[in-house]
Amino acid sequence: MNSPSQQPHAFTGRVFIGTSLDGFIARPDGDLEWLNVRAEHAGDTGYDAFMAGIDTIVMGRNTYEKTLTFGFWPYEGLRVLVLSTHLSTDDANITVAPTLPVLLRELHAGGASNVYVDGGQLVQTFLREGLIHQLTITTAPVLLGQGIPLFGPLDRDVELTLSSSRALGGGFVQSTYAVN
Secondary structure (H helix, E strand, C coil): CCCHHHCCCCCEEEEEEEEECCCEEECCCCCCHHHHHHHCCCCCCCHHHHHHCCCEEEEEHHHHHHHHCCCCCCCCCCEEEEECCCCCCCCCCEEEECCHHHHHHHHHHCCCCEEEEECHHHHHHHHHCCCCCEEEEEEECCCCCCCEECCCCCCCCCCEEEEEEEECHHHCEEEEEEEC
8 A cells, every 4th residue: 555655746745834943843832932022033034925825734733723822813715624633623614634644635635736734743744755845944043952843753864955045033044945
């Protein structure tokens, strides 16, 4: 049986995420305040331009639940799929997929083209499966020492090509990589 990564995919998987200098996307409890208090100094990160090219968002349950705490829904008008075996929602704008193969079928059935992959565990899963094509990582000038890592164990090297890198305000650095 073929793994999900061995199936043909019509979509481009993209990541746009902030990390601490030591590679954490959140504190161990999911807190993002360390990033939020610094982000205003970064200036234009290109997020709006990035989102203008996205037609579908996929995220894990933890990221979905964290997004619900923002007090507003930032993905109005976009198709959102959540990978979770435990989540149930009556929100008609959200599709919950219990497994990666089901999620991939939903992406194909919905005609996904440019997919924003959000959430540490889901980014790791998509990387392992060869489903990420571009990584944009904005690094905050802070060391957390512990937290939720952006990257985890891989069964092989993932070769990257630097597409661009730029200094933002407040000591932030943003780098975009193509996944080879």
